[in-house]
Amino acid sequence: MQNAGQGAGQVRTYDERDQQAVTFEDAVSMWSLAAREVLLETAADYHAVVTYPQLGDAVQESTGVRTTKSVFQWVDEVLGRVTAECAARDEPLLSALCVRADGSVGPGYARAVVAATGRRPTDPDEHAARERLRCHETFGAELPPGGGVAAMPTTTLRRATTRHTSRGSATTTSRSPSASGTSTTRPTPPPRPARAAARVPGSPATPVTAPAPKAAAEPAPAVCPTCFTQLPATGRCDNCD
Secondary structure (H helix, E strand, O other): OOEOOOOOOOOOEEEOOOOEEOOHHHHHHHHHHHHHHHHHHHHOOOOOOEEHHHHHHHHHHHHOEEEOOOHHHOHHHHHHHHHHHHHHOOOOOHHHHEEOOOOOOOHHHHHHHHHHHOOOOOOHHHHHHHHHHHHHHHOOOOOOOOOOOOOOOOOOOOHHHHHHHHHHHHHHHHHOHHHHOOOOOOOOOOOOOOOOOOOOOOOOOOOOOOOOOOOOOOOOOOEOOOOOOEOOOOOOOOOOO
């Protein structure tokens, strides 16, 4: 067999006890058997679930067979085999107990259900929730009065995401005036006084006085329409009348 320690960066699947290479098909077969045991233990605890990375770590630890591949590259195949065996045994689908960090099942769940039963679930998460409750009922979980309920996914952020968000919030808070209770709004400056009229260099700095308003123009005197002489106060022309 080929030694598993060769080729840095090369994908390796190997037995950690002797570092000898293991074919990927053999590894998946061993991991599938181990996964069933992990999921049976999970089913015995009401509303317990296991995430994909947790299952991947558990089956590698249990079998001693490890791989440098990401768990998301092979866990669906492992769960597909678990699903097929459950269907063959007429059991609830243990694969429903393996979920993502937010409690939902991945796309591989629906594919495994179709392959094992020939029926595609309309809503994979709702289907998985019902199967999880059936698993708890079948495999010995202590159920609450009334028989328990099917647990739908809940929004649960990964710890790393939460820490990242907290750091981001702290940064934002340190920059946010409202978070510290200190307002950074600047006071409105007072209006500037009107500029004085410009003066020619060398001229005295005397204030400019506005010119006095002009008096209203006097009305034009009345004239005789015949001789065009100015009429007296009587309004009768002395020359023509």
